[in-house]
Amino acid sequence: MTRLKSEDPSDETVEESPKEKIEDFLDENWTADSVPALIFAARMSRFHFALRNLMGKSEPRMRLRLAVIHTFRAKGPFLTGHDLDRELGWIKEARRATIIDHLQKTGWIMRVDSRGYCLTQEARQLMRVFWTFLGSIGDANDGTGVSPGTEALDLGWALDTGADPSEALQNLRLELETVAGIIEDGLATGSIRKLQSIRKEANNLVANLERTNTFLRECRKKATLDPPEIQDAFALMSRVFKLHSELERRLATESRNMISTLPGMSPRRIFEFFLSLSKDQLADVGERFLVTPYVPPLFVNPERFKGEAARFLANPKAERQPLTWEDPVSLPMTSVDPSLPLRLTAEVETLQRELAELAERGESVNAPAFLPKNTPEESLLRLALIAQMNCDAKAAEVLAPGLEVRLEPAPDEDNGPPPLEAIAHGPIRAMTPAKIHVRKKA
Amino acid sequence: MTNDASMRITATLLRDGYIRRRDAEELLDEDVQAQVRERLDHVGLDLLLSVHSDAWGIIIRDDLVRQTGGEWITNEKGLRRNTIALIVILWKELILPSRLASSADAVVEGQRTLDGNRVQEDQKPAATSLDKLFSDYGKRFGPKQTLQSLLTYLKRHNIIEYENQNEIRAGPLLDILLPGPQMKHFVESEIMNLLNKENGNEGGA
Numbered sequence: 001m002t003r004l005k006s007e008d009p010s011d012e013t014v015e016e017s018p019k020e021k022i023e024d025f026l027d028e029n030w031t032a033d034s035v036p037a038l039i040f041a042a043r044m045s046r047f048h049f050a051l052r053n054l055m056g057k058s059e060p061r062m063r064l065r066l067a068v069i070h071t072f073r074a075k076g077p078f079l080t081g082h083d084l085d086r087e088l089g090w091i092k093e094a095r096r097a098t099i100i101d102h103l104q105k106t107g108w109i110m111r112v113d114s115r116g117y118c119l120t121q122e123a124r125q126l127m128r129v130f131w132t133f134l135g136s137i138g139d140a141n142d143g144t145g146v147s148p149g150t151e152a153l154d155l156g157w158a159l160d161t162g163a164d165p166s167e168a169l170q171n172l173r174l175e176l177e178t179v180a181g182i183i184e185d186g187l188a189t190g191s192i193r194k195l196q197s198i199r200k201e202a203n204n205l206v207a208n209l210e211r212t213n214t215f216l217r218e219c220r221k222k223a224t225l226d227p228p229e230i231q232d233a234f235a236l237m238s239r240v241f242k243l244h245s246e247l248e249r250r251l252a253t254e255s256r257n258m259i260s261t262l263p264g265m266s267p268r269r270i271f272e273f274f275l276s277l278s279k280d281q282l283a284d285v286g287e288r289f290l291v292t293p294y295v296p297p298l299f300v301n302p303e304r305f306k307g308e309a310a311r312f313l314a315n316p317k318a319e320r321q322p323l324t325w326e327d328p329v330s331l332p333m334t335s336v337d338p339s340l341p342l343r344l345t346a347e348v349e350t351l352q353r354e355l356a357e358l359a360e361r362g363e364s365v366n367a368p369a370f371l372p373k374n375t376p377e378e379s380l381l382r383l384a385l386i387a388q389m390n391c392d393a394k395a396a397e398v399l400a401p402g403l404e405v406r407l408e409p410a411p412d413e414d415n416g417p418p419p420l421e422a423i424a425h426g427p428i429r430a431m432t433p434a435k436i437h438v439r440k441k442a
Numbered sequence: 443m444t445n446d447a448s449m450r451i452t453a454t455l456l457r458d459g460y461i462r463r464r465d466a467e468e469l470l471d472e473d474v475q476a477q478v479r480e481r482l483d484h485v486g487l488d489l490l491l492s493v494h495s496d497a498w499g500i501i502i503r504d505d506l507v508r509q510t511g512g513e514w515i516t517n518e519k520g521l522r523r524n525t526i527a528l529i530v531i532l533w534k535e536l537i538l539p540s541r542l543a544s545s546a547d548a549v550v551e552g553q554r555t556l557d558g559n560r561v562q563e564d565q566k567p568a569a570t571s572l573d574k575l576f577s578d579y580g581k582r583f584g585p586k587q588t589l590q591s592l593l594t595y596l597k598r599h600n601i602i603e604y605e606n607q608n609e610i611r612a613g614p615l616l617d618i619l620l621p622g623p624q625m626k627h628f629v630e631s632e633i634m635n636l637l638n639k640e641n642g643n644e645g646g647a
Contacts, residue, residue: 194577273633274534279527279582285628286526289620294459294487294500 064091068099069108072119073127080116169219169229172212176236183243187250195251202244212237347378351385352400358438359403365436367407386436406437448477455482455489460497460600460614469498490618497614524583528592531579532602533620534629535570536612541626572607 071087072079079087088096100117103109108123119127179202186198212233220230277285350373358365371386372379389396390407447468454461455478461469468474479489486506490499572593576586583589593610596602601619604610 189571189573189577194574269633269637270534270538270629273629273636274531275578279524282527282530282582283523285625286530286620287523289624289628290526290529291490291619291621292502292504294456294502 064095065099065103065108067091068096068103069119069123069127072109072117073124078112078116078118083116166229169233173233173236176233176240180236180240180243183240183247187243187246195247199247199251202240202247206241206244347373347381348385348399351382355400355403355405355438358436359440362439364438367436370436400438402441404437404439404441408435408437445477447471447474448481452478452481455498455500458600460499460618462614463496463498466498495614495617497618499615499618524588525592525595527582528589528596529601529616529619531575532570532596532610532612532616533625535575536568536602536610537617537620537622538626538629539568541622567611569609569611571610575610 068088068091071084075083075087084096084100085093091099100109104111104117107120109117110120112118183198183202186194216230216233220227274282354370358370367383367386371382373382385395385399386405386407389399389405396403396405451461451466451469451474454465463469469478475489482489482500483503486503487500488503490501572586572590575593576589580586580589583592590607593602593604593607597604597613600613600615602610602616603613
């Protein structure tokens with residue numbers, strides 16, 4: 001099994017000066033084709049600290065490598081040399097060759113039958129984990145043109161490389177169910193913005209469903225999968241098609257219901273105009289136009305008063321409860337009120353317990369040894385929480401009360417991640433060359 | 443009789459900050475309206491009405507705003523900027539649709555009279571929900587809980603109304619607080635500016 005290696009010291013060519021790096025980066029032939037790849041790379045590069053050992057310490061270089069990986073996910077699974085020339089024409093040829101070579105050496109992509117390249121299973125797994133994480137923080141699927149539908153490509157990848165397609169089919173079914181759920185949620189919410197953003201995803205997925213269909217037929221022909229499993233996948237596809245049609249219908253109805261007053265001033269324009277305003281700009285508009293009303297003092301909480309009155313009228317014989325005087329809720333305090341119950345998942349509770357044990361023993365631990373847990377998602381959650389506690393005192397107070405948690409990146413010389421035994425945690429191990437210090441607060 | 447009506451209406455206005463049209467039909471009478479204005483004027487207030495709103499409100503007279511402790515917006519008992527931003531968003535969600543609809547109707551039916559009851563009769567008032575607001579604009583306000591708290595605050599001040607936050611409607615003060623014609627003109631002119639810029643860019647290219 002291929003391992004994702006940390007950056008090779010003999011990476012690429014002679015080390016360039018920072019100025020040359022920036023000039024090189026700016027000198028690429030950016031085109032409209034490269035935009036989705038660059039958006040993807042920009043989003044992923046927020047994990048630069050975590051990816052630096054895998055993808056390079058120079059951010060421009062890392063972005064280009066991520067953009068190449070994006071192309072494999074979006075256009076793959078299998079790309080020939082000719083495909084690469086076409087899809088990555090916006091990167092200079094010499095640099096493209098160097099990047100492909102580097103990604104191959106470090107285990108991100110592999111050659112298949114001398115015909116071309118595809119992502120390795122580990123690379124695809126790592127990207128999936130990142131994608132799940134981005135999705136969980138509500139930051140995925142905005143104009144990147146990837147995500148849904150790529151599982152279908154994984155199935156194609158399995159067929160192309162002769163790997164077992166069962167896992168890819170499971171992932172595909174999971175993805176179809178997830179997207180169906182997202183569309184259903186969106187339809188229930190009725191938010192135009194949400195429906196529009198889902199539409200992008202859904203269109204992307206539906207565009208890929210044709211390929212999924214082909215792959216499933218091929219699987220059925222080659223008898224590589226159980227017929228009931230394939231039948232299930234077909235049923236899910238049909239459900240997604242129906243939901244997609246409903247989504248389109250709803251958006252069309254919304255547009256019909258909207259009334260425009262001036263030529264070009266469609267409700268969509270109005271909506272986009274308001275969306276384009278920041279909170280400060282909105283407040284400026286408000287301050288410019290708001291009149292100064294007379295606001296009667298709030299002596300009693302009117303809601304409470306109305307509630308009591310309604311109860312009394314409904315049941316006049318009942319004993320009357322005295323009205324209580326309540327101060328208005330202090331808004332800024334409400335959002336950070338420590339007395340509000342916090343619902344923690346089992347994974348977070350496990351992390352809290354382990355941090356408390358570390359503090360008890362007064363030990364510091366290597367992040368690559370401490371973070372990996374049962375699943376890649378849990379490992380990434382632990383990484384994210386530790387990183388959050390490291391930079392946000394309030395988060396630390398909530399998640400690890402009474403403890404001081406510090407994440408200290410290891411110096412560059414210490415960039416040799418431990419051997420990767422369980423590949424599921426390989427990326428997490430490799431990406432966090434850091435020490436975690438936990439101690440009790442004085 | 444006129445005196446009684448004006449006293450009752452003024453008292454309600456001072457107690458609640460607003461009075462519903464249906465509770466103050468006498469205000470359409472010029473004499474009653476003049477008396478109410480006079481009573482309010484004695485304490486530095488003025489009567490405020492939006493044609494489309496179903497309530498009358500009162501404002502502090504422009505010339506007295508600063509003398510009475512500055513604008514309420516910056517007053518510590520008043521609204522903070524994120525609340526103001528939310529009011530603008532709520533105006534767009536809950537009031538603007540009826541403005542646009544009434545503009546379209548006006549082409550056919552002519553200008554509406556001051557008695558805007560008809561708008562209320564034949565149109566279901568616009569509604570929104572916490573989920574929709576959070577989904578569309580949530581990132582500006584931080585966590586959902588913050589948005590929820592702001593909505594509770596606005597409800598307490600009669601700017602919005604709801605039984606639960608799945609169906610939020612305009613309260614009696616929302617339409618009065620932001621003068622509709624000016625806001626509508628602002629939105630239209632800003633969007634037309636953007637369109638002109640886009641057209642200019644396309645023409646230039």
